[in-house]
Amino acid sequence: MTKKIQSFEFNLKTKTKFGVDIAINLGKYLKGLSLKKIGIIIDGEISKEQYVKEIIKEIENEKFEEVIIWNYDLNEEPDYDSLNKSKLRFLSEEGKTLVDCFVGIGGGSVIDFAKGLATLATNPGPAINYRGFPKNLNPPLPTIALPTTAGTASEVTYNAVFEDKKTKKKMGINTMYNFPVLAVIDPKLTLSCPKSVTLSSGGDALVHTLESYVAVQSNMYTKIFAKEAFKLLFNNLSKVFEEPDDIEIRSNLSFGSYLAGISLMNSGSGPAGALSYLIGPHFNVPHGLAGSVFLPHVVKHNVDGGYNYSELYDLIDNVDKTINKKEKSKLFSQKLFELWEKIGVPNSLTVFGINKGNVDILLKEVEKFEVAFAQNPITFSVDDGKKLLLKMVKK
Ligand SMILES: [Fe+2]
Structure with a gap:
């Protein structure tokens, strides 16, 4: 015990x-x-x-x-x-x-x-x-x-x-x-926050939540913050683009982002957060967006590796909670891809000017992020990082 x-x-x-x-x-x-x-x-x-x-x-x-x-x-x-x-x-x-x-x-x-x-x-x-x-x-x-x-x-x-x-x-x-x-x-x-900034910062907060929730350094205290942050952020992120002047939605995002930050500070980051520091400076991509593009792919990597996201899946509004944990985790990954598509997070790096011709600049530096990758609960190697970059310049 x-x-x-x-x-x-x-x-x-x-x-x-x-x-x-x-x-x-x-x-x-x-x-x-x-x-x-x-x-x-x-x-x-x-x-x-x-x-x-x-x-x-x-x-x-x-x-x-x-x-x-x-x-x-x-x-x-x-x-x-x-x-x-x-x-x-x-x-x-x-x-x-x-x-x-x-x-x-x-x-x-x-x-x-x-x-x-x-x-x-x-x-x-x-x-x-x-x-x-x-x-x-x-x-x-x-x-x-x-x-x-x-x-x-x-x-x-x-x-x-x-x-x-x-x-x-x-x-x-x-x-x-x-x-x-x-x-x-x-x-x-935050009411005057433009759409692009709302997207980048909201994505950043969700990266903080999800990566700190799964991080090997997380604990039962940080998970309280990460779970509440996830619930607030995931369920309000698409709503804010429909009703940008709704102060209740904005409050939920502000509080969610704050809780996610507390969780991150006391737990750890992961591959998506780390890779943002790779593409951000080289291609002038805002930090939040730079991490967001990788997030669903890292989550899918974890689901494929057997990580159980069912506890977070249950916090999403209007989902079928009667299915088993494995199905929940699989659907969780899909739900994230769907949300990203709905709010307009790119699913490719080419929109940032990253392509097969220049991706080598990034590939050379992936190994510098090995320590952050080690926070991921499912092994995420330097090679996995390179493969992800290459996959995202193909589309
Ligand atoms: Fe961040």
């Missing part, structure tokens, strides 16, 4: 406030944290929204000693050089920090950017010095995250993804200090 009792560790370091219309209180929340000089990184498009203008106005009404706002207008995913340039905006001529916190209002890239600037505010030199998993850092300034997409869950994770443009590698600046001190999750902020 004792064999079934798991040992595990679980971390959730970010205080969370969740609710429709709560972001309007951001200024009060910052006051509550005794912060006096506020640095705000905000997605340039989002900054034009009426609701966001009201949030900023409320912050100004709180009469902080300093409020510096920087509009994030990068079209690409963030890189180390952009961090170096924008940190100057928050420094005095003597190189001293002008703020005592960074607030990120935007998608995962913007929140990651806030985390990066928070590290650079207390650690000298260029951002590239801190790539990967830096050690012996000075504690960064606190970050506060307001996600405007439902996907990356950067608001509750310690990762901050940055690309090195020269090497085309996404190494990030990942430190345990990166956990935001506060996440303000207001689904109203």
Whole structure:
């Protein structure tokens, strides 16, 4: 019996406030944290929204000693050089920090950017010095995250993804200090999220859920989060494209994405998440979409290898629950392919400009992801990764 009792560790370091219309209180929340000089990184498009203008106005009404706002207008995913340039905006001529916190209002890239600037505010030199998993850092300034997409869950994770443009590698600046001190999750902020971003971020969240659910490092605690996240995400992802202004659907996706992030942080990723870091930088594919394209194929690989997805199948709305577990797992894989087709996730890499002629660039690098592949419960070898890439450029 004792064999079934798991040992595990679980971390959730970010205080969370969740609710429709709560972001309007951001200024009060910052006051509550005794912060006096506020640095705000905000997605340039989002900054034009009426609701966001009201949030900023409320912050100004709180009469902080300093409020510096920087509009994030990068079209690409963030890189180390952009961090170096924008940190100057928050420094005095003597190189001293002008703020005592960074607030990120935007998608995962913007929140990651806030985390990066928070590290650079207390650690000298260029951002590239801190790539990967830096050690012996000075504690960064606190970050506060307001996600405007439902996907990356950067608001509750310690990762901050940055690309090195020269090497085309996404190494990030990942430190345990990166956990935001506060996440303000207001689904109203996701209402303006365009269709393509809703798709990419929603797919990202489902990758987090499914890969962390099956990961060999998962445990009974992470599975609670992954299952609830799956239920919310799978059953609302197609609905959001039919009714993008429905705040209840948007709330379900925001909450699902948040839970998926917590599960991922405390469990592990897998082949689809890993392969996104391969095709993303080389072919400029958004991270969420880059992982999504592989997800049903990895699930099918697992089903064919005998993995039991029946527990998740039972969480899908309006399915026949009387069939046996094996049939459920098989149908689960099909249901995922069907959802992807319905919402428009490509089932081929050719739409990203990846074809037989250039896929070699990717094939050469697959082995770098062996550690993430090892998280998959059914053996997923480097060869399996290469075969999947080749299969997806044939169509
Ligand atoms: Fe992701």
